[in-house]
Amino acid sequence: MENANIDVKESDLVTAFMTHRAKLARFLRLRCGEENVDDLFHELWLKARAVETPIDRPLAYLYRMADRLVLDGRRGAARGRSRDRDWGYVHDRLSEAVEPPTAERTLIARERLTAADAALKGVGERAARIFRRYRIDGMDQRGIAQELGVSVSTVEKDLRKAYDALLSLRERLDEE
Amino acid sequence: MTGARATTRQEAIDWAIRAQDAAFDDWEAFADWLAADPYHAILYDQVTIGADEAARAPQQDVPSTSASSARAAALPTVRRPRRWLPFALAASLVATIGGGLALYQGRSAPAFYTISTAAGGRQSVDLAGAVRMELNGDTRITLDRNDPRFARLDQGEAMFTVVHDPKRPFELHVGTMLVTDIGTVFDVEQYDAGMRVAVAHGAVRVTTGGGSVAVAAGSAVTVGEDGVAVMRHDQDAHSVGAWRDGQIDFADISLAQLASRLHRASGARISVAPEIANRRVSGSIVFDGDRDAVLRGLGPVLGVSVGRGDEGWVWSGRAGAKPS
Numbered sequence: 001m002e003n004a005n006i007d008v009k010e011s012d013l014v015t016a017f018m019t020h021r022a023k024l025a026r027f028l029r030l031r032c033g034e035e036n037v038d039d040l041f042h043e044l045w046l047k048a049r050a051v052e053t054p055i056d057r058p059l060a061y062l063y064r065m066a067d068r069l070v071l072d073g074r075r076g077a078a079r080g081r082s083r084d085r086d087w088g089y090v091h092d093r094l095s096e097a098v099e100p101p102t103a104e105r106t107l108i109a110r111e112r113l114t115a116a117d118a119a120l121k122g123v124g125e126r127a128a129r130i131f132r133r134y135r136i137d138g139m140d141q142r143g144i145a146q147e148l149g150v151s152v153s154t155v156e157k158d159l160r161k162a163y164d165a166l167l168s169l170r171e172r173l174d175e176e
Numbered sequence: 177m178t179g180a181r182a183t184t185r186q187e188a189i190d191w192a193i194r195a196q197d198a199a200f201d202d203w204e205a206f207a208d209w210l211a212a213d214p215y216h217a218i219l220y221d222q223v224t225i226g227a228d229e230a231a232r233a234p235q236q237d238v239p240s241t242s243a244s245s246a247r248a249a250a251l252p253t254v255r256r257p258r259r260w261l262p263f264a265l266a267a268s269l270v271a272t273i274g275g276g277l278a279l280y281q282g283r284s285a286p287a288f289y290t291i292s293t294a295a296g297g298r299q300s301v302d303l304a305g306a307v308r309m310e311l312n313g314d315t316r317i318t319l320d321r322n323d324p325r326f327a328r329l330d331q332g333e334a335m336f337t338v339v340h341d342p343k344r345p346f347e348l349h350v351g352t353m354l355v356t357d358i359g360t361v362f363d364v365e366q367y368d369a370g371m372r373v374a375v376a377h378g379a380v381r382v383t384t385g386g387g388s389v390a391v392a393a394g395s396a397v398t399v400g401e402d403g404v405a406v407m408r409h410d411q412d413a414h415s416v417g418a419w420r421d422g423q424i425d426f427a428d429i430s431l432a433q434l435a436s437r438l439h440r441a442s443g444a445r446i447s448v449a450p451e452i453a454n455r456r457v458s459g460s461i462v463f464d465g466d467r468d469a470v471l472r473g474l475g476p477v478l479g480v481s482v483g484r485g486d487e488g489w490v491w492s493g494r495a496g497a498k499p500s
Contacts, residue, residue, distance in 0.1 A: 027203065163189045171222060
C-alpha cells in the first residue's frame with residue numbers, strides 16, 4: 001500500500017484563501033456573474049494550492065490571480081467559441097485545452113488583434129510605446145518616465161489616452 | 177455622451193490602469209466600485225479586453241525589447257489543460273473551505289434531523305430518490321429536511337449511491353471535512369477524528385484543511401486524526417461497502433480500528449489491550465451465521481489472544497493470555 005502524504009502543511013496562500021474566501025468570491029461574482037463564479041473560485045483554489053514559493057502579500061496575489069482568471073475566461077469568449085454544447089462552462093474550457101482553435105476562431109482572433117493594434121497606433125508612437133512598456137513589459141510608471149525622460153504625469157496621461165482608445169474600439173465593435 | 181457616463185468611463189480606465197500595476201493593493205475599493213453599478217463591470221471588461229488584445233497583437237515596426245515582442249507576437253494558443261477531472265464541480269468544493277460558506281442563494285434555513293442505528297443494525301435511507309444511504313451499525317447521520325443534497329456523518333459508516341446533479345452536487349460532511357459526489361457510489365467511515373473514503377464507482381472530491389484530492393473508483397483515502405494528512409491507497413471497487421454483505425475487508429488498519437468496525441457491523445463489544453491497539457492488520461472477516469464463532473476464531477487470523485471479559489471480548493498480546 002502506498003502512502004502518499006498530500007498537502008500536509010498549508011501555505012500562506014492557502015491560509016489567505018481560506019480566510020478571505022468571501023471577499024474573493026464577491027470579487028469574482030462582481031466581475032463575471034453568478035453563473036461562472038463557482039468554476040472560477042475552484043480554479044483559483046487549485047492555483048493557490050499549487051504555489052510553492054512564499055508570497056509577500058497573499059491576498060493581493062490572490063486578487064490578481066482572480067483578475068487574470070477572469071481575463072482568461074473573457075479571452076475565450078472573445079474568440080467566438082461555440083456555446084452550443086450540452087456540457088457546461090467547465091467542459092467548454094477543458095475541451096478548449098485539448099483542441100486547437102478552429103480556423104474560423106483564429107481568424108476572428110487575428111482580426112481583433114489587428115484592430116486593437118491599429119487603435120493603439122492611432123494614439124501616437126510615444127503613447128503606444130508607454131502602453132507596451134506598462135502593459136506588456138510590466139514596468140512601473142516611474143520607471144517608464146525615467147526611461148523616456150518624461151514626467152510621471154505624462155506617462156499617466158499617455159496611458160489614459162491609450163486605454164481610452166482601446167475602450168472606444170471595443171465599444172464600437174461590441175455595438176455591431 | 178452624458179457627463180455621468182464619461183465619468184464612469186474614466187473611472188473604468190483609471191481602475192484598469194491602476195490594477196495593472198504589480199504593487200496595486202486596493203482591491204477592496206475596486207470591488208466596491210464594481211458593486212456600485214452593474215455597468216461598471218461591463219465597462220471594466222471592455223477596457224481590459226481591449227488592452228489585452230492590444231498587448232497581444234503582433235507588431236513589427238514599434239521597437240520594443242525582444243522578450244516583449246516575443247510575447248506580443250504570440251497568438252492565442254492552446255491553453256494548458258486544467259488539473260481537475262472533467263467532472264469536478266466547484267460549487268461543492270467552495271462550500272468546503274472552512275466548513276460552510278453557503279453558496280446557494282435562497283437556500284432555506286436548515287431543518288436538521290438525525291438517524292441512528294444500534295451496533296449490529298442496518299438502515300437504508302432514500303433522499304428525494306436521488307441519494308441512497310445504507311447505514312452500518314453504530315452509525316449516526318444528520319440530514320436536512322430542506323435540503324436533500326446534504327448529509328453529515330456524525331459517527332459510524334455509510335454507503336452512498338448518488339444520482340448526479342451538476343447544479344446541486346451531494347455534500348457529505350464529516351467534521352470539517354467534505355466529500356462531494358460526481359455521480360458516484362462511495363463508502364465513508366468515520367473513526368476517531370479521521371475518516372476513510374472508498375469509491376466503488378465514479379469519483380468524489382475530498383477536502384480537508386490541508387487541501388483537496390480527487391478519489392476515483394478503485395481508490396480510497398484515509399484522513400488522519402489531524403484532519404489534514406491524506407493517505408491514498410488502492411481498494412478494489414467490489415470490496416467497497418462489502419459490510420452490507422457481512423464482509424469486513426481491511427488493509428493496514430489498527431486493531432483498535434478493526435475492533436470498532438466489528439462492533440459496528442455485529443454489535444459485539446471488543447476491548448483491545450493498549451500495547452497491541454496500534455498494531456496494523458490486513459485481512460477479511462465474513463460474518464455468516466454464528467457471530468460468536470467468527471469472533472472466537474479471530475485469534476490466529478489477527479495474531480492476538482481472544483478472551484472474554486465482563487463487557488464482551490478482549491484482545492490481548494499472545495503471551496500469557498487466557499483463551500475463552
